[in-house]
Structure formats: C-alpha cells, structure tokens
Amino acid sequence: MEAKLIERLEAAVARLESLSAGGISDRGLPDGVDEVSSDPSILTFDDLMAQYAARVSAAAEKIGGQVLDVTKLVLEAFPVQKKLLIEIKQTQKPDMAGLVEFLKPLNEVILKVNAMTEGRRSDFFNHLKSAGDSLSALAWIAYTGKDCGMSMPIAHVEESWQMAEFYNNKVLVEYRNKDQIHVEWAKALKELYLPGLRDYVKSHYPLGPVWSASGKKASSAPPKAPPPGAPAPPPPPPASLFSSEPSQPSSSNPKQGMSAVFQEISSGNVSAGLKKVTADMKTKNRTDRTGVVSASGKETRSSSPSFSKAGPPKLELQMGRKWAVENQIGRKNLVIDDCDAKQSVYIYGCKDSVLQIQGKVNNITIDKCTKMGVVFKDVVAACEVVNCNGVEVQCQGSAPTISVDNTSGCQLYLSKDSLGTSIASAKSSEINVLVPTGPDGDWGEHSLPQQYIHVFKDGQFETTPVSHSGA
Secondary structure, eight states: OHHOOOHHHHHHHHHHHHHHHHHHHOTBBBBSHHHHSSSHHHHHHHHIIIIIIHHHHHHHHHHHHHHHHEEEEHHHHHHHHHHEEEEEEEEBBHHHHHHHHHTHHHHHHHHHHTTTTSSOTTTHHHHHHHHHHHGGGGGGGOOOOTTSSSHHHHHHHHHHHHHHHHHHHHHHHHTTTTTTHHHHHHHHHOOOOOOOIHHHHHHHHOOOOBBBBSSSSOOOOOOOOOOTTOOOOOOOOOOSSSSSSBBOOOTTOOOOHHHEEEEEEEETTTTGGGGOOOGSSSGGGOOOOOOSSHHHHHHHHHHHTOOBBTTTOOEEETTTTTEEEEEEEESOOEOOOOTTTTTTEEEEEEEEEEEEEEEEEEEEEEEOEEEEEEEEEEEEEEEEESSOOEEEEEEEEOSSEEEESSSSEEEEEEOGGTTOOOOESOOEEEEEEEOOSSSOOOOEEEEEOOOOOEEEEEEEEEEEEOOOOOO
16 A cells, blocks of 8 residues: 555656656646646546446456447547536637537537437437436536536536436346346446446536636638528527437427428428439329328327327426326437426326436326336425336435325336335235445346235234245
8 A cells, every 4th residue: 555655656756757847838737648648637537437437347348249339439538528628628618609619529429329229229228318318427627617508517417317227227237147247237337327427527627627717719610602592591500418308308499390490491402301203293294183081091100109199298397396197109309407396296197207306395296108217316295106017216315105006017116215114005916116225336126916815814904915935
C-alpha cells in the first residue's frame, strides 16, 4: 500500500514539474493538448476506463454476437467523451446550436447503439436496451446551468441509469440460473456507471464542465438555405443528443406537425421522397375503383401501432392533481419528471410500453394494460394493478401497499427500502416478487400462491396456500 502511494506521489510531482517548465497560458490551462491531457481530471478518466471497462468487455467477449457489438459501441463512447472534455478546457462556452454541433461525435455513437434496438426484436433485446439507455448518462457533459432543463450532473447520471436498470434487471433475472456470464456482464455494465461514472463526475465536475474563458470558439453548423420560392423555415429544435427516439418528458411536447414539415423543406430536396405517378395510377384510368369500401382497407387503418381504438395517446396532468397516461402503444421512453406527493398517476389501456415516474406521488393505478413496465421511486398510499396482463412494476424507493387484482402475469421488483411493503392479491395468477438478496445486485424470486385449501375445523374454515413438493 505504501509503495503504491509513493509511486502516485512521485507521478504527481513529475506532472507538476512538467507544467511548471512548460508554462501556463493566460486562461489558466496548459499551453498545448499534451499538457491538457495530463490534467488530473483527464487522467482520472483513464483510471475509470481501466478499472471498469475491462470487466464488461471481458464478459462481452465470452458472450459474443450482438452483446459484444453493443458493448464495443458503449466503450467507444467513453473515449469520445474524454476527447470532448479535453476540447472543453480549450474552448469557449458555445450557444445551443454550437453545443449541439460540438457534441455531434458523441451523438453519432449513441445513434449507432439505438439503431441496434430497432427492427426485429432480438433474443438479446434486454442487453441492447440496457446498453443503449445507459448511454444517456453521458449527457451530463451538456449541462450548462440550472436553466438548461437538465438535472445536475451527478443526479443526471443516477437518473439515466434507472431507465437502463429496468432492462438490466431483466437480464439478471433471465440468466441467473442459466448462464453466469450474462449476469457478470449486467453487473459490470452497472458498475461502469454506478459507482464508476457517477463518482468521477462527483469528484471533478459536480457543477458541470468548465469551459475556457479565453479559448477558441466552438464552430456551429452553417444553416442550410431554403429552396427558391419556399418560405423561410423557423429554426429547428435542438437535435436529440442521445436518441433517435427521444424520451417524452411530461413537461415538453413532441416535435411534430408543421415543424416536421418545415424541417423537411429545409433539407433542400423536397421531392426526394415522392414517387412518380404513371398513367395507370391516375384515377380516371384505374379499373379497380368501385363505390364499395373493402374490408381489408378498414383493417389496415385500424391496426395502426401508435393509435388505440379507445382513443388517442395521452400523457398529461389534469386539474393539477392527476397524471393521465392512456393508450400508449410501443413507447419505451415515457417519463413523468415533474410530479409531487399530492398527485396521482392513472395508467390506462397501454401496451408494450415503459413509463418512468421520477419523484414521489400519492397513488399509482395501472388499469387494463398489457406488457406494460412501470418504474417509480416512492408512493405515499399505494400502487394498484387492475385488469392487466403481463405487467412489470419496479419500486426503487418505498411503497406501503401494492395490490394486484384480476391480473394474469405480474412481476414486482422491490428495493431494499420497500421490503416491508404489504402485497394484496385477488383473482390473479402468475405473480412473482423479486427482492435483492445480496450486495452484488442478485435477485431472489418468490412466487405468490394462487391456490388455497379451505378446511372446516373447530367451527370455522381455515385457509392455507397450496404447497407443491417433489417426490
């Protein structure tokens, strides 16, 4: 221990002597890139990668395939961030457009990872989603102040991992009795961010990156000229930093409608996506036109994956007291980030979606949902699951009561703070409760009984759950 300490002290003295000999610029930073690379915050970033990246990489090498590919992209994003941190020390703070352009190299890596989760669902979908969602933690580098719309850097890293942990836990549960290499990969990925990245940000950038006061100016992408005769489009919204399908926070509206049209116009080639209309396509020349609407046409319109028969998708705060999340289909990044303990959350008619509730609320009700995932921190009263099929609920804080009624298939993930939760079930089947069993993040699965034996004894019925034992 003492020998290692002496070596580190000697290395620190050597760096200080080199800085003293090379001189310090007026902006308080080393003169060249080599000197900036020897800054303690940059050297510690190398230590972060050496300590945590090797473990997740080794596990991915043993698994191979898509897991190895996505892991390589994840580990590719960290050196890109290191390069940006070096440039920040030599660059003046840019405006929003300049910041988007500055962070473009990191965004490109993130988009590659997100592209792997699209299309046909892979056998390693949970691995891919866990890795892809985890990279949003690197967005801490975009924090520019309390009015930028982001959480503080340390909180942002922790909150970003919470969404990734939903899928990471699925990997742990699926493979804990099948293949320990996958379990090792999931644990190593988590440690890369918690405590790895979080502790690094806490030590060196708790208030965000510090831009140079007198360095070079960050370059921004030149605006594209509109085509002749077209109206000048309004400035487009900032591009998503880490996702081709950004999360849908409760405090913002999706960018669509006319803004999307203007963005297409500003691309400079409006007719690129249009098809050539031939003579046989014209209405007057078609022989298949009749006055009867075919049944197949109706089925095509009614089977849209983004619109429920019950009504349009909804994610809004009603009367300041109730969050309504309704008819969401195939949306994996739903977020309620501006809530308080006096508000309730009602989730209805959602399918194949994931909702994250960031904050304490009074009550949560999940009604008539299928393959729905809900992640929440704390609830004051209760979390209720009613008339659902194949739902997953994860409590990361505390919940006095969780009730499951008329539901087939329900996975409950409890944290250490919620082990005292009272679970009530009625007319339900296939209820499994997963609880943490050790410091390594292992989960223990417990199935709740759904069959009972009633015996009349001493003037009253005694009820006990059915227990199955092997011969």
